Amino acid sequence: MSSSDLSGRYGRQMLLPDFGEEKQRRLLAGSVLVIGAGGLGCPALLYLAAAGVGRLGIVDFDRVETSNLHRQVLYNAGDIGLSKAEVAAARIRAANPDTAVDVFNTRIDTGNALGIIAGYDLVVDGSDNFPTRYLVNDACVLLGKPLVYGSVYRYEGQVGVFNFPDSATGTRLSYRDLFPRPPAPEEVPNCAEAGVLGVLPGIIGTMQAGEAIKLLTGLGEPLAGRLLTWHWLHNSFFEFRLSPDPAGVSAAPENEAAFKKTDYDLFCGQETGRVKEVLPEEFERLAGEENWLVIDVRNPGEQPRLAGRPYLSVPLSGLENRLPELQGAENLLVFCQAGARSLKAARIISERYSHKTVCSLKGGINAWADYQRRQGESTDHLPGNQQSIP
Amino acid sequence: MELKIIAFGKIADITAGKEWQVAGAATTAQLREQLESQFPGLRGMTYQIAVDKKIAATDTPIFPQSEVALLPPFSGG
Numbered sequence: 001m002s003s004s005d006l007s008g009r010y011g012r013q014m015l016l017p018d019f020g021e022e023k024q025r026r027l028l029a030g031s032v033l034v035i036g037a038g039g040l041g042c043p044a045l046l047y048l049a050a051a052g053v054g055r056l057g058i059v060d061f062d063r064v065e066t067s068n069l070h071r072q073v074l075y076n077a078g079d080i081g082l083s084k085a086e087v088a089a090a091r092i093r094a095a096n097p098d099t100a101v102d103v104f105n106t107r108i109d110t111g112n113a114l115g116i117i118a119g120y121d122l123v124v125d126g127s128d129n130f131p132t133r134y135l136v137n138d139a140c141v142l143l144g145k146p147l148v149y150g151s152v153y154r155y156e157g158q159v160g161v162f163n164f165p166d167s168a169t170g171t172r173l174s175y176r177d178l179f180p181r182p183p184a185p186e187e188v189p190n191c192a193e194a195g196v197l198g199v200l201p202g203i204i205g206t207m208q209a210g211e212a213i214k215l216l217t218g219l220g221e222p223l224a225g226r227l228l229t230w231h232w233l234h235n236s237f238f239e240f241r242l243s244p245d246p247a248g249v250s251a252a253p254e255n256e257a258a259f260k261k262t263d264y265d266l267f268c269g270q271e272t273g274r275v276k277e278v279l280p281e282e283f284e285r286l287a288g289e290e291n292w293l294v295i296d297v298r299n300p301g302e303q304p305r306l307a308g309r310p311y312l313s314v315p316l317s318g319l320e321n322r323l324p325e326l327q328g329a330e331n332l333l334v335f336c337q338a339g340a341r342s343l344k345a346a347r348i349i350s351e352r353y354s355h356k357t358v359c360s361l362k363g364g365i366n367a368w369a370d371y372q373r374r375q376g377e378s379t380d381h382l383p384g385n386q387q388s389i390p
Numbered sequence: 391m392e393l394k395i396i397a398f399g400k401i402a403d404i405t406a407g408k409e410w411q412v413a414g415a416a417t418t419a420q421l422r423e424q425l426e427s428q429f430p431g432l433r434g435m436t437y438q439i440a441v442d443k444k445i446a447a448t449d450t451p452i453f454p455q456s457e458v459a460l461l462p463p464f465s466g467g
Contacts, residue, residue, distance in 0.1 A: 040467045128467035151464035153399045158464055177447065179463045183436035188400065191466045201467065227445070227461070229398060238396075238459065240440050245447040 001028065001098070009098070010052050023217040024052060028098070030216035031055035033120040035108060035136055037088040038062075039191065039201030040126035040150050040208060042074040045088055047209035048124075049096040053216065056092060057120055059104040060085040063279060065363050065370055067338065071191075071198035081280075081374025108132060110260045113139040122146040122215055124208050128190055130182045131264035137162060137175035138252045138259055146215055146222075149175060150201075150208040154194055155232045157204035159223060160242075161211050166225035173225045173242045180248020182268040193340050200232060275346040277339070277362040280371035286333050286359065287311075293329035297336045297345040304369055306335070316341045323352050335361035335368070393421075393452065399462040404431040419449040421458065437462040 003021055007014055010024050030053050034041045037060040048056055064072075064079040064087060074091045075084070089101040104116060108127075117123055117139050125136050125147060133149075140147040146164040151157065162174045207228070214220040227240045253259040278286065286292050287309050294311035297319065314322050316336070326332065332349060336342040339362050346360040361368060392411050397404075405425075412428075415421035418439045426432045438445050440459040441452055452458065 036467050038467050126467045128465060130463070130465050133465065150467070152466040153464040156399060156464070178445065179436070179438065180447075181436060183463055184434070187435060188463060188465050194466070196466055229461070231398075239443065240459065240461070241444045243445050243447040248447070 006052075009096075013051065018219060019217070023219060026217050027052045027213065028054040031057070031120040032122055032124055032212050032216075033057040033059065033117060034124045034126055035059045035132065036126035036128060037072075037074065037084045038068070038126060038128060039071045039152065039196065039198070040205035041124070042072045042088065043202050043205035044124050044126055044150075044209045044212070045092055046074060046095065047206050048212060049092045049099045049101075051209070051213055052096065052098060053212075054098070055100040055102065055120070057102040057104060057116065058085045058088050058092075059106070059108050059116065060088070061105060061107045062362070063367070063371075065367050067192075067363075067366065071196065071201055073198070073202065080370045108136065110135065110262055110264070114143060114256055114259065117143055117145055120145070122148065122212060124148045124212055125150065126205060126208070130188075130268045133175060134182065134267060135262075135264045138262070141174050141252060142256060142259060146224075147175070148208045148211045148215070150204045152191070152196055152200045152204055153188070154196060155200060157200050157230050157232075158227055159204055159207045159211065159230075160227040161215070161223045161225075164215065164222060164224040167221060169225070171225065171244060173244060174249060174252070176248040176252055177245045178227060178242050180245045180251065185269050190340075192338055197232065203230065275343070275350045276357075276359045277343065278333075278359045279362055280368045283333060283335070283359075283361045283368060284371075286331070291329075292331045292333050293326070294333045294335070295326075295345070297334060297341050298365075302337060304365060306365060306368075314345075316345050319345055319348055323349065326353070326356075329356070331357045331359075333359050333361070336364050338364040338366055340364075392454070394457050396457070396459045398460060399437075399464060401432070401435065401437055401460045401462050404435070405429050405460075415452060417449050417451055418446045421452060425460075435462065 006024055014020055014024050032048055032053055034045050037058050062084050064075045064082055074088050079087045083105050085103045085105045089103045092101050123140055140163050147162040149160045163172050211222055214222045225242045229238045253262050287294050296311050296313045297316040299315050334342040334346045342360040346358045350358045396409050415424050438461045441456050
């Protein structure tokens with residue numbers, strides 16, 4: 001791309017002191033992998049593309065739900081039911097045709113993480129669960145890739161840069177130096193359970209893009225070995241310095257073979273090896289099969305009802321007492337309104353009956369209803385996306 | 391000695407306040423014990439203690455007028 005092409009789009013940032021064409025070309029030559037196209041991923045992707053990062057990778061297996069729209073700003077009402085990674089890619093390509101976008105419409109796991117991450121200069125963690133955070137951290141350590149961390153809880157957020165030399169000591173610290181032990185599964189609720197205000201991931205995700213730009217251009221002081229916290233209600237910012245935790249770090253897999261054998265769900269105390277979250281289309285498929293028992297764990301009266309197939313109503317509050325009723329079913333499909341209660345219920349069932357296959361509907365009946373609506377509509381409106389959902 | 395404590399995330403819900411003063415503990419391990427007896431809901435919770443903006447990975451001394459922060463991990467994204 002010629003200098004005049006560059007200045008047409010990026011001129012305003014190239015004017016900045018110490019920026020110029022040199023830093024712009026570094027961005028164009030750079031590549032960033034964003035894990036999760038959700039509350040953090042959406043603003044991060046938008047600002048990285050706008051700034052002219054040459055290549056972006058998007059990892060997300062999920063579909064757009066109505067409850068995402070208040071904070072996941074790449075999506076609009078017309079995208080409900082579509083693949084997040086595909087929609088985000090289409091939006092980014094339209095926003096900046098200079099940016100190449102790779103779509104990974106899959107969960108990141110120990111089988112694919114090293115191969116995917118190796119293709120990028122650095123990783124932005126926009127995931128929403130601890131197993132993924134530890135997995136991505138460990139993969140980045142093994143591959144020597146900087147990791148831009150961000151997370152939110154209600155009205156607060158955290159940002160930091162891992163696996164990049166601290167300007168003072170030259171040491172590279174990892175997520176395991178900060179939090180060597182994951183919390184217990186019920187200890188830290190996610191956004192669906194605790195709630196979150198859209199501007200929180202909006203700002204934290206944008207700050208993550210900002211840190212990635214520092215790393216690619218060499219400008220400014222990246223938050224290497226530091227944790228920046230922000231509290232929206234109280235307008236307070238704090239910056240903490242991390243300390244090395246060799247014991248914590250030594251618990252990480254020491255090579256690729258060990259990484260591939262690591263069970264991150266188990267490490268985080270989640271027995272979800274036996275409990276699987278399924279998307280609406282898989283729920284539909286399984287609910288239609290003979291040997292699956294469908295269970296609604298909502299309270300009586302919650303709407304909408306599940307139409308078109310038989311199910312058992314077992315409100316979560318009474319589940320423990322009614323577990324014997326489920327003894328005869330080998331395969332159970334559990335749902336609730338938004339997917340949080342059903343996951344709890346699925347774990348309770350799985351802990352009592354460890355040989356059963358128990359699945360929870362991700363996003364709940366809300367996601368199922370969105371999926372039903374989408375099935376009846378055309379999905380060809382996205383530029384470059386001519387496929388409809390199966 | 392008096393210590394100023396700042397709590398983040400769910401810790402602040404348990405301690406019913408985000409900032410308060412306590413009669414001091416001499417080290418982070420002692421402080422943890424003291425907090426957990428004062429706030430039983432903290433027992434078993436995962437959080438780091440930072441002293442004057444530096445996270446204490448191991449048992450660390452606390453001095454008078456230190457500013458202490460209780461930092462739990464967040465996972466939201």
